Amino acid sequence: xxxxxxxxxxxxxxxxxxxxxxxxxxxxxxxxxxxxxxxxxxxxxxxxxxxxxxxxxxxxxxxxxxxxxxxxxxxxxxxxxxxxxxxxxxxxxxxxxxxxxxxxxxxxxxxxxxxxxxxxxxxxxxxxxxxxxxxxxxxxxxxxxxxxxxxxxxxxxxxxxxxxxxxxxxxxxxxxxxxxxxxxxxxxxxxxxxxxxxxxxxxxxxxxxxxxxxxxxxxxxxxxxxxxxxxxxxxxxxxxxxxxxxxxxxxxxxxxxxxxxxxxxxxxxxxxxxxxxxxxxxxxxxxxxxxxxxxxxxxxxxxxxxxxxxxxxxxxxxxxxxxxxxxxxxxxxxxxxxxxxxxxxxxxxxxxxxxxxxxxxxxxxxxxxxxxxxxxxxxxxxxxxxxxxxxxxxxxxxxxxxxxxxxxxxxxxxxxxxxxxxxxxxxxxxxxxxxxxxxxxxxxxxxxxxxxxxxxxxxxxxxxxxxxxxxxxxxxxxxx
Numbered sequence: 001x002x003x004x005x006x007x008x009x010x011x012x013x014x015x016x017x018x019x020x021x022x023x024x025x026x027x028x029x030x031x032x033x034x035x036x037x038x039x040x041x042x043x044x045x046x047x048x049x050x051x052x053x054x055x056x057x058x059x060x061x062x063x064x065x066x067x068x069x070x071x072x073x074x075x076x077x078x079x080x081x082x083x084x085x086x087x088x089x090x091x092x093x094x095x096x097x098x099x100x101x102x103x104x105x106x107x108x109x110x111x112x113x114x115x116x117x118x119x120x121x122x123x124x125x126x127x128x129x130x131x132x133x134x135x136x137x138x139x140x141x142x143x144x145x146x147x148x149x150x151x152x153x154x155x156x157x158x159x160x161x162x163x164x165x166x167x168x169x170x171x172x173x174x175x176x177x178x179x180x181x182x183x184x185x186x187x188x189x190x191x192x193x194x195x196x197x198x199x200x201x202x203x204x205x206x207x208x209x210x211x212x213x214x215x216x217x218x219x220x221x222x223x224x225x226x227x228x229x230x231x232x233x234x235x236x237x238x239x240x241x242x243x244x245x246x247x248x249x250x251x252x253x254x255x256x257x258x259x260x261x262x263x264x265x266x267x268x269x270x271x272x273x274x275x276x277x278x279x280x281x282x283x284x285x286x287x288x289x290x291x292x293x294x295x296x297x298x299x300x301x302x303x304x305x306x307x308x309x310x311x312x313x314x315x316x317x318x319x320x321x322x323x324x325x326x327x328x329x330x331x332x333x334x335x336x337x338x339x340x341x342x343x344x345x346x347x348x349x350x351x352x353x354x355x356x357x358x359x360x361x362x363x364x365x366x367x368x369x370x371x372x373x374x375x376x377x378x379x380x381x382x383x384x385x386x387x388x389x390x391x392x393x394x395x396x397x398x399x400x401x402x403x404x405x406x407x408x409x410x411x412x413x414x415x416x417x418x419x420x421x422x423x424x425x426x427x428x429x430x431x432x433x434x435x436x437x438x439x440x441x442x443x444x445x446x447x448x449x450x451x452x453x454x455x456x457x458x459x460x461x462x463x464x465x466x467x468x469x470x471x472x473x474x475x476x477x478x479x480x
Contacts, residue, residue: 042235045184049196051237053136054166055111056230058188059120059143059157061128063103108187108230109133110239111168115161116141117270119262120229121244122148122155133159135166136194147269152213153244154262155229156269169231172238174217174258177201185221185243185254187230197222199252208245208255213340216255217241223254232256264344277345278371280311281318282468283335289473293436293460294323295359301325302335304355305462306469316366319357320462320469321437326354343371386450386459386474387419388412388426392443401429402466409433409464410446420474426463433469434462 042048107124111117118133125131131143141159148155177183184198199221206216219232223243232241241256268274283302284290291299304322307313324332328351332338345351347370354363391397391413395405412430415421432440435449436459453459459474 042182045196045198048184048233048235048237049186052169052184052231052233053186053194053196055169056136056186056194057109057111057118058134058191058194059107059109059118059124059229060132060134060191061105061107061125062130063105063127064101064129106188106191106226107228108226108243109157110186110231111166112171112266113168114165116159116165117146117168118143118157118159119242119266120155120157121242122150122153124229125155125157126150131157133157137164139164147272147274149265149269149274151274152257152261152265154242154257154265154269156266169233170236170238171259171263172234172236172240174240174260177204177217177234177240179203182235183219183221183240184233184235185219185223185227185230186233187223187227187243189222189224189226191226195227202253206255207336213261213343214336215258215261215340216244217258219254219256220252221254222252223256227254275347276343276371277347277349277368278312279318279342279366279368280308280313282306282308282470283324283338284470285335286323287473289458289475290460290471293458293471293473294321294356296323296356301332301356302338303471305471312366312369316353316364318353318355318364318366322355322357324353324355325361327351328353342368386421386476387416388421389414390432390443390446393431401431403431403464407431408441410440410443412463420476424461424472424474426461426472426474427465429465431464432461433464434460436460437462 105124105128107120109118109120109124112119125145126148128145131145133141133143143157143159146156146158179201181201182198183201184196186194186196189195199219201217202220203218206218207214208216217232217240219241221232223246225246227243228245230243231239232243234240239259241259242262243254243256245255247253265274282305284305286294286296286299286301286303288299290303291297294303301323304313304318304320304324307318307320324338326332327338327341328345330341332341345368347368349368351366351368352363353366354361356362389412390410393407393409393411397411398405398407401407401411409431412421412426412428412432414428415426432446434440435446436453438445438449440446440449450459457476461472461474463470463472
């Protein structure tokens with residue numbers, strides 16, 4: 001075959017490819033293939049936006065707060081405060097009374113029922129004295145709070161629908177969403193009005209320190225102040241998350257509450273009261289050092305560091321030092337997961353809890369209680385090579401630390417930087433209750449126990465800190 005003929009075939013092939021590509025992108029609703037079996041990228045999100053946007057609302061709230069009229073001059077960033085100092089204002093103005101002022105906030109939400117229920121974030125509607133809801137048509141409604149849950153940041157409000165009321169959204173399955181799936185956020189960022197942004201699910205099961213039941217979806221769809229409470233849709237037009245938080249200094253890092261959590265709590269939100277299961281233990285994750293100290297083959301389950309007096313845990317026989325590995329037939333991954341499982345268990349339910357106690361596996365039946373609104377609270381110095389200084393507990397020290405006058409143990413009064421005590425996270429004010437699971441009543445007990453334990457290269461301490469307690473491991477030298 002001659003060279004010109006080959007060139008003509010190459011040009012013909014290239015033109016055919018270009019023609020096919022042009023046809024693909026010119027056909028409405030066509031999708032461009034991307035790597036991966038059965039995966040495709042939408043050419044446009046317009047149809048999806050048209051399908052769901054009418055059920056998404058902008059929320060405007062009014063709150064009445066107490067604030068000093070001198071706040072602009074007394075604030076931490078005020079140049080007047082830096083120049084004159086606080087004494088100047090106290091001398092000439094005295095104690096300035098705090099007046100009531102109205103503040104305004106905004107957020108988003110979405111209709112979940114034809115009778116006017118709207119799901120949003122608790123922080124959008126919390127303490128609001130007035131709530132206005134606005135649809136994309138411009139129509140406004142007054143709303144009232146039906147239920148709130150600060151621990152999961154979910155809120156439920158209701159409006160009185162009329163003839164023009166749009167239908168509710170469809171709630172999807174957040175467990176089924178995968179990292180890399182396309183999602184679309186709709187909301188009211190910065191009060192600009194309804195806005196659509198798109199991205200993918202970046203991660204699942206994120207813990208960001210927002211509360212005890214963190215389990216967020218992470219997305220790179222643009223989420224800004226005002227998007228809070230708005231829906232995160234999958235490509236079927238189903239809500240898979242409730243947009244909640246952002247990292248202020250990050251880019252394309254937003255977080256949404258999985259919709260499955262909201263579906264679990266909806267019946268209680270509708271009733272206006274959230275009831276959670278309660279076990280009554282302080283727990284912590286098992287680290288490799290803790291696993292070794294407790295004679296476990298590997299780090300797994302959660303360690304009970306304290307049992308609340310009179311709690312379901314105490315009544316069932318759970319003890320401090322138990323390692324919970326299964327709860328109601330489910331394997332316990334970590335302390336965060338166990339907290340969520342227990343909270344979701346209906347009070348009064350009897351569940352089987354499997355623990356490891358002194359190398360033996362035990363199965364304990366526990367009747368789950370109802371989580372209380374506020375859980376119950378639970379002289380000469382000596383210094384060691386571990387880098388901490390301790391002293392005997394006295395009634396005066398106990399009172400200072402908010403503890404009973406009969407409290408026993410030794411108090412950490414100092415921690416040297418860079419020492420094993422510092423590396424273990426010990427703090428002044430900690431009360432050492434046990435060393436290697438042996439009680440410590442005073443300095444004498446402490447010195448005897450610490451000398452025996454020092455021969456092994458590590459020390460297991462049970463420490464009371466504030467209202468709770470935890471186990472820590474001090475190591476004499478880093479592991480090789």
